[in-house]
Amino acid sequence: MNGNSAIGEAAIRAGCQCYFGYPITPQNELTEYMATHLSRRKGCSFVQAESEISAINMVYGASVAGVRVMTSSSSPGISLKQEGISYLAACELPAVIVNMSRGGPGLGSIVASQSDYFQATRGGGHGDYRTIVLAPSSVQELADLTHHAFDLADKYQIPVIILGDGMLGQMMEPVEFKHEAPEELPIRSRALRGAKGRPSRIIKTFTSKPTELEELNWSLYRRYQLIRKEETSYETFLVEDAELIVVAFGIAARIAKGAIKNARTDGLKVGMLRPITLWPFPSAKVEELANGTKHFLVFEMNMGQMIEDVQLALAGKGEVSFYGRPGGVIPTPSEVFRVVSRLYYQKGLK
Amino acid sequence: MRGYIEVDQELCKGCQICIAFCPKGVISPSNKLNASGYLTVLLNDSGECTGCAICAVVCPEVAIEVYRG
Amino acid sequence: MKKVYTRPRSLKRNPFHYCPGCGHSIIHRVMTELIDEMNLQERIIGIPPPGCSVFAYYYFDIDMAESAHGRGAAVATGMKRAFPEAIVFTYQGDGDLAAIGTAETIHAANRGEKITAIFINNAVYGMTGGQMAPTTLLDQQTTTTPYGRDVKLEGYPIRMSEILALVEGAVYIERTAVNSPANIRRTKKAIRKALQTQIDDLGFSLVEILSPCPTNWKMSPLEAWQWIDKEMTKQFPLGVIKDTTGDKDAN
Numbered sequence: 001m002n003g004n005s006a007i008g009e010a011a012i013r014a015g016c017q018c019y020f021g022y023p024i025t026p027q028n029e030l031t032e033y034m035a036t037h038l039s040r041r042k043g044c045s046f047v048q049a050e051s052e053i054s055a056i057n058m059v060y061g062a063s064v065a066g067v068r069v070m071t072s073s074s075s076p077g078i079s080l081k082q083e084g085i086s087y088l089a090a091c092e093l094p095a096v097i098v099n100m101s102r103g104g105p106g107l108g109s110i111v112a113s114q115s116d117y118f119q120a121t122r123g124g125g126h127g128d129y130r131t132i133v134l135a136p137s138s139v140q141e142l143a144d145l146t147h148h149a150f151d152l153a154d155k156y157q158i159p160v161i162i163l164g165d166g167m168l169g170q171m172m173e174p175v176e177f178k179h180e181a182p183e184e185l186p187i188r189s190r191a192l193r194g195a196k197g198r199p200s201r202i203i204k205t206f207t208s209k210p211t212e213l214e215e216l217n218w219s220l221y222r223r224y225q226l227i228r229k230e231e232t233s234y235e236t237f238l239v240e241d242a243e244l245i246v247v248a249f250g251i252a253a254r255i256a257k258g259a260i261k262n263a264r265t266d267g268l269k270v271g272m273l274r275p276i277t278l279w280p281f282p283s284a285k286v287e288e289l290a291n292g293t294k295h296f297l298v299f300e301m302n303m304g305q306m307i308e309d310v311q312l313a314l315a316g317k318g319e320v321s322f323y324g325r326p327g328g329v330i331p332t333p334s335e336v337f338r339v340v341s342r343l344y345y346q347k348g349l350k
Numbered sequence: 351m352r353g354y355i356e357v358d359q360e361l362c363k364g365c366q367i368c369i370a371f372c373p374k375g376v377i378s379p380s381n382k383l384n385a386s387g388y389l390t391v392l393l394n395d396s397g398e399c400t401g402c403a404i405c406a407v408v409c410p411e412v413a414i415e416v417y418r419g
Numbered sequence: 420m421k422k423v424y425t426r427p428r429s430l431k432r433n434p435f436h437y438c439p440g441c442g443h444s445i446i447h448r449v450m451t452e453l454i455d456e457m458n459l460q461e462r463i464i465g466i467p468p469p470g471c472s473v474f475a476y477y478y479f480d481i482d483m484a485e486s487a488h489g490r491g492a493a494v495a496t497g498m499k500r501a502f503p504e505a506i507v508f509t510y511q512g513d514g515d516l517a518a519i520g521t522a523e524t525i526h527a528a529n530r531g532e533k534i535t536a537i538f539i540n541n542a543v544y545g546m547t548g549g550q551m552a553p554t555t556l557l558d559q560q561t562t563t564t565p566y567g568r569d570v571k572l573e574g575y576p577i578r579m580s581e582i583l584a585l586v587e588g589a590v591y592i593e594r595t596a597v598n599s600p601a602n603i604r605r606t607k608k609a610i611r612k613a614l615q616t617q618i619d620d621l622g623f624s625l626v627e628i629l630s631p632c633p634t635n636w637k638m639s640p641l642e643a644w645q646w647i648d649k650e651m652t653k654q655f656p657l658g659v660i661k662d663t664t665g666d667k668d669a670n
Contacts, residue, residue: 018501049493057490057523061497064484066465069501084447087487174589192482194505196461202476204485206469289542353420365439365633365640371600387667388439407600410444411435419420 003139007072007098007162008033010146014094017067017209018045020058024077025110025323026166027100031072043185052077057098058086063093066191066202068150072098074166075116076107078124085159086125090216094153094188095129096146098162100169103328111328112167112251117305120163121279128217129167132160132222133278135249139173147179153311154188156227161280163300167251167330216300228280235274236285238264242271243349245289246340247277248299251330252284256299258333259340268344278306283313290318295347297321299336301329319347353401353418355393361413362390368405368414374398377405427451427478429460432600440640442597442630443471446539447478449597449607455479457614463506463632464498465490468515471546472539475510486616489519490624495534499523506534506617513552516543519578524583528623531588536625538579541632542651549635555576561635576654580627584661590622592660596629596652598644605657614666629655 001038011019014172019034031048037255038128039046045062049055061341062069071083071189078099088095101116104111110253120133134145143163148161187193192201237257239245248256253274268345273289290296296318298307311320323339325331355377358367362384369377369391376399380392393399401418426432428452435444444493446582465483467475468491476483486494491509499507509516516524516538527534544550550563554576558567568576583589591613595606606628613624629651631643638646 018497019429020497047496047500048529050522053490054496054526057487057493058497060487060490061484061494061499062501063468063497065501065505066521067501069497083487084490091484092541129639190463190486193502193612194462195463195480195482200479200481200483202483202485204476204483206485263622278461295492353423361434361456362440367440367640368646370641370644380427390617394471401420403422403424407603408445412426412444413566414424414428415422415426416424417420418423 001139001163002029002172003142004029004142005033005055006139006175007146008037009177010143011070011096011150012038012041013148013177013179013181014147014150015186016150017043017185018062018068018069020047020049020055020069020071022049022055022077024071024074026102026169027032027072027074027098029169030098039248053082053084056081057200060084060093061094063088063095064192064250066188066193068186070098072100074082074102075104078119079234082125085131086123086127086129086184087205088129088159089129089131092157093159094157095159096149096153096162098164101137101163101193101346110166110246112165112193112330113301113328114250114252115167115302115305116163117278117300117302120350121222121281130159130218130279131197133154133163133178134160135163135276135278136168137250137253137274138170139168139175140241142168143177152231154186154340156223158223163250165251190325225339231277231286232284233276233281234278234282234285237274239271239273239289239293242268242296243269244295244340244344245293246270246272246297246299247286247306248272249278249306252300255331255333256336259336262333262337263312263340264346268341269349270340270344281309281313284308284314285315286310289341290314294318295321297323297340297343299323301331303325351400351418353399353416355399355405355417356415357390357392358413359390360386361411362388364388364390365410366391367408367410370405371408373404376398377390379416405407422488427455429454431478431480433464435478437471438634440631440633440643442541442628443539445489445597445603446537446606446628446630447475449603450537450610451479453607453611453614457611459506459614462504463508466494466509467506468511470512470515472512489515490523491515491524491581492520492534492536496527499532499534502616503533506614508537508614510537511539512545513540513542513554517553517577524579526588528583528586528589530624534623536616537610538625539625540627540629540655540658543632543635545632545635556650576656578639580625580660583625588623589661590624590663591616591624594627594629594655594657594660596657598631598647599630601648616664627655
């Protein structure tokens with residue numbers, strides 16, 4: 001099935017009870033899948049909202065009421081959702097937000113790009129917060145990570161972003177779903193469902209006491225430290241003897257893998273690190289790889305965003321080069337292979 | 351019908367809406383400031399209060415309790 | 420003698436932070452009386468806005484969740500869809516519901532969401548210091564219309580209740596005020612009817628309440644209460660704007 005639909009099916013099997021969305025290319029198959037398959041399920045609700053802003057606020061309301069809930073959009077629509085995501089993070093509410101990125105900035109294009117990396121990993125909205133960001137690079141991974149996202153969101157009471165792109169959403173690949181939809185939809189215990197048998201509860205973040213907000217921020221900070229320790233995830237490919245390591249995520253990693261295989265048949269010792277969690281970023285792994293490898297090539301479909309995290313992680317320990325194509329242009333494996341080869345020889349690597 | 355009211359002096363903000371609406375004119379400013387600095391109101395001793403509770407209905411602070419008998 | 424009037428149980432004992440003569444506390448009291456009388460304390464969830472009433476949760480002893488500015492109707496939609504057994508109400512000012520929240524309000528009404536909107540109309544933006552609201556009257560002075568609201572530059576005051584009456588999913592809309600005992604009693608009746616509309620699953624209900632704001636209108640409390648009759652009701656007539664609750668069968 002196509003990537004967008006796989007996300008929908010995975011969400012349903014994860015016990016997603018509500019979906020609120022708005023049409024935007026290139027993720028409409030997901031919204032439509034939920035309209036077809038979620039809306040008629042017992043206890044479930046689908047709403048095509050009047051805007052992405054309305055949708056994220058519906059997500060907030062449903063999360064307050066304790067259910068598993070999801071929204072999806074693409075880059076410009078995700079910009080609209082930022083205030084809502086900030087509120088979710090502040091109120092420690094779980095939710096899954098899917099961004100099938102497209103070319104930007106502005107109305108941009110409807111083709112895949114990776115230019116929302118900063119938006120996704122740096123909080124994106126106002127305030128000092130983070131969301132977990134997962135970067136799948138295949139339709140199977142879209143399904144697996146969507147399911148995982150709901151579990152992570154509930155475990156840490158945090159919004160989780162799935163950062164896909166238009167190409168992954170449209171690709172058709174075989175998928176195996178490893179879970180069945182639950183009989184009973186999970187309800188969070190801290191939900192607001194009416195003050196029956198307990199004192200009334202408030203969900204808020206506004207405070208007139210700065211120390212109260214400070215304590216909330218530190219509490220979130222400690223949680224983020226825990227997530228960094230426990231949930232960082234990545235994949236390595238042929239890095240053991242690599243002289244040059246490509247760092248790429250999502251669809252770019254698929255393209256890079258093809259290029260690296262070609263490079264290897266030419267005798268070039270190239271490997272790849274593919275971050276799966278973009279936040280928390282696998283900084284420790286990058287630093288560890290720099291013990292054996294001096295040269296890194298960051299390849300992403302933007303003007304240079306993840307490269308900053310790589311540079312931060314290396315702290316000068318290795319040399320970082322960059323290859324990027326912004327604006328929704330999809331590089332080919334042979335193009336990336338040429339870049340890799342040229343860099344390999346330029347740096348005098350054997 | 352006889353009645354009387356108790357105005358919580360610390361909740362009263364001296365808006366005097368109760369005075370404006372009291373049909374018997376039995377509420378007056380108290381000449382005292384409460385801890386928040388408001389000039390409060392009180393039932394004056396005229397004995398004309400009927401316990402109609404209009405003052406309690408209009409009081410924004412829910413500062414008035416009404417008795418009737 | 421027996422006590423004939425006392426504080427509602429669902430109203431917490433915290434002193435109100437509102438200004439002397441403000442309508443919020445009256446409406447809070449009237450609503451908590453209803454929550455007690457209609458036995459809703461265990462079922463009801465309120466959504467206060469950013470604004471003077473952001474602290475509504477210090478007063479209502481019910482589950483409450485804050486909302487982003489203007490998005491109350493969307494938050495209520497999400498809540499009600501996730502948990503239809505709850506009675507969900509938004510409590511919104513004129514900027515919240517009729518400026519930034521216009522789309523969310525109209526569309527929640529259009530979808531016939533079974534929620535209740537309590538719309539506090541005080542013709543200004545109160546908490547932020549008295550700027551123009553969509554409901555500010557013509558020639559009314561506010562901090563962003565220092566020369567008076569000019570129709571050529573700022574347009575007309577907006578009548579949200581009448582606009583929403585055109586939306587089929589909205590089944591009960593009434594405009595009341597809280598500037599006299601009779602109006603306060605009428606407000607309580609209207610909110611009771613609106614909540615009952617939701618309990619009976621009939622559709623979207625809204626009560627627009629003209630509320631005094633002595634501080635930002637630069638009047639004494641009594642003058643503010645009188646200004647509502649003298650000026651506001653000319654632009655915002657009181658009464659039932661729409662009632663199609665009799666036409667609908669409960670779902």
